[in-house]
Amino acid sequence: MSAENHSAPATEHDPVIENTPNGPAPKRKRARAAIIAGVAAAIVIVAGAGFWVWHEQPSFCGAICHTPMDNYLATYEADLNEPTCDKWGNEVENPRTMLAAYHGKLGNTCLDCHIPTLSEQIGEGGAWLAGNYTFPLTERTASELTEASGRDADELCLNETCHNLTRDDLYEKTADMGTYNPHWAHHEELECTTCHKAHRASVMYCTQCHAQAEVPDGWLTMGESNNLVGVKAPSETAE
Ligand code: HEC
Ligand code: HEC
Ligand code: HEC
Numbered sequence: 404m405s406a407e408n409h410s411a412p413a414t415e416h417d418p419v420i421e422n423t424p425n426g427p428a429p430k431r432k433r434a435r436a437a438i439i440a441g442v443a444a445a446i447v448i449v450a451g452a453g454f455w456v457w458h459e460q461p462s463f464c465g466a467i468c469h470t471p472m473d474n475y476l477a478t479y480e481a482d483l484n485e486p487t488c489d490k491w492g493n494e495v496e497n498p499r500t501m502l503a504a505y506h507g508k509l510g511n512t513c514l515d516c517h518i519p520t521l522s523e524q525i526g527e528g529g530a531w532l533a534g535n536y537t538f539p540l541t542e543r544t545a546s547e548l549t550e551a552s553g554r555d556a557d558e559l560c561l562n563e564t565c566h567n568l569t570r571d572d573l574y575e576k577t578a579d580m581g582t583y584n585p586h587w588a589h590h591e592e593l594e595c596t597t598c599h600k601a602h603r604a605s606v607m608y609c610t611q612c613h614a615q616a617e618v619p620d621g622w623l624t625m626g627e628s629n630n631l632v633g634v635k636a637p638s639e640t641a642e
Contacts, residue, residue, distance in 0.1 A: 478602040479503040479513065489603035491539055491633025497621025502601035516548075516559065516601065523551045539633050545596040560595045583609045583616035603631065 474490040481487040481495075481504040489495050498504040506516070530536050546556035560566050561573070568576070574586045585598055585607065598608050604623050609616040611625035618624055628634060 475503070475513075475602055479507045481507075483508060489631070489633075491603065491631060493603065493631045493633070495604045495621075497604070500600075500605040500619075500621040501603060502599055502605070506601075515565075518549075518552050518554075520551045542634075543596075545594040548596075556594050560599070581617055583613050585609060585616075604628075 474488075474492075477488070478490055478498075478501050481498040481501065483498050483504060485498070487495050487498050487504075489501065495501060503513075503516070544556070545559040549556050549559050554562075557570065561568055561570070566573070570586070570588075570592070574584065577584060577586050580586070593608065597606075599605050604621060606623045606625060606628040607616060607618045608625060610618060623631075
C-alpha cells in the first residue's frame with residue numbers, strides 16, 4: 404500500500420501533446436488531452452479518498468492482511484456477552500476484559516488506539532508483502548505502540564480524547580481497589596499494557612507475587628496468563 408497514486412494532473416507533460424510531430428497540438432486535441440488528464444486525476448483522487456475512508460474502517464486491516472490481522476479483527480468484533488477467543492485462540496470467558504472488544508463497542512476504531520505514522524505503515528506493508536514477520540506477532544507494549552508517533556507510553560490511554568486523567572487522578576478514581584491497588588505505583592510505575600490487554604484477556608500482574616491481590620471477574624492471574632498458548636511467542640523479532 405503506497406501513497407503513489409496521488410499524482411498531479413499532467414497537462415503540461417501529456418504525451419499526446421509532446422508527441423505531435425508538426426509543432427504544437429491543435430487546440431481541440433490539447434483541450435481533449437486536458438479533459439482526459441483531468442478525469443484521470445479526478446478518478447485517482449476519488450479512488451484515493453475512498454481507499455482512505457476504507458482504510459479507516461476496522462475491516463480494512465483484516466481484509467488486506469488476513470494473516471496476521473484476522474484474529475485482531477475478531478477480538479475487536481467479539482460479542483461482549485459471549486465467551487470468545489483471544490488473538491492466540493485461547494478461550495476468553497469475559498470479552499469485556501479485552502480492551503479492543505470493549506472499546507470497539509464504545510465506537511473506537513483500530514486507528515484510535517493505533518495512531519499510524521506513514522513510515523510505520525509503509526514498513527509494515529513491506530514486511531507483510533515480504534512475509535517478513537513472525538506469526539503470531541510479537542506482543543507490543545504501550546511504549547512500543549506509541550514510540551513511532553513520538554507519544555509518551557501513558558498517552559496510549561491517558562489523553563484528551565480517551566481518558567482525560569493523570570495517573571494521580573486514576574489512582575484517586577480507583578482508590579477503593581484495596582491494598583493491592585493496581586494503579587498505585589507501590590514498587591514502580593507500570594505501563595498500562597502490563598495488565599490491560601486489548602486482544603486477549605487482561606491480567607492482574609500483582610498476583611505474580613501477591614496471591615491475595617484481587618482479580619476482577621474474567622481477568623487472569625499471572626500464572627494463568629503465563630500458561631496461555633502463544634504468550635511465549637517466538638522471541639526473534641522480524642522487524
Ligand atoms: C482500545 C485500544 C485498541 C483497539 C481499538 C485496537 N487495538 Fe490493537 N492493540 C492494542 C493494545 C493495547 C495492544 C498490545 C497487545 C495486546 O494488548 O493484545 C495492541 C496490539 C495490536 C497489534 C500488535 C500485535 C500484538 O499482539 O501486540 C496488532 C497487529 C493490532 N493490535 C491490531 C489491531 C487491529 C487490526 C484493530 C482493529 C480491528 C485493533 N488492533 C484495535 C490496543 C487496541
Ligand atoms: C497492575 C495492573 C494494572 C495496571 C498497570 C493498570 N491497571 Fe487499570 N485496572 C486494573 C484493574 C485490575 C482494574 C479493574 C478492572 C475491573 O474491575 O474490571 C483496572 C481498571 C481501570 C479503569 C476503570 C476504572 C473505573 O473507572 O472503574 C481504567 C480507566 C484504567 N484501569 C486505566 C488504566 C490506565 C490508563 C493505566 C496506565 C496508566 C492502568 N489502568 C494501569 C489493573 C491495572
Ligand atoms: C516481583 C514480585 C512482586 C510483584 C510483581 C508485586 N509485588 Fe508488591 N511486594 C513484593 C514484596 C517482596 C513485598 C514486600 C517488601 C516490600 O514492601 O517491598 C511487596 C509489598 C507490597 C505491598 C505492601 C504490603 C505487603 O503486602 O507487604 C503492597 C501494597 C504491594 N506490594 C503492592 C503491589 C501491587 C499493587 C503490585 C502490582 C502493581 C505488586 N505489589 C506487585 C513483591 C512484588
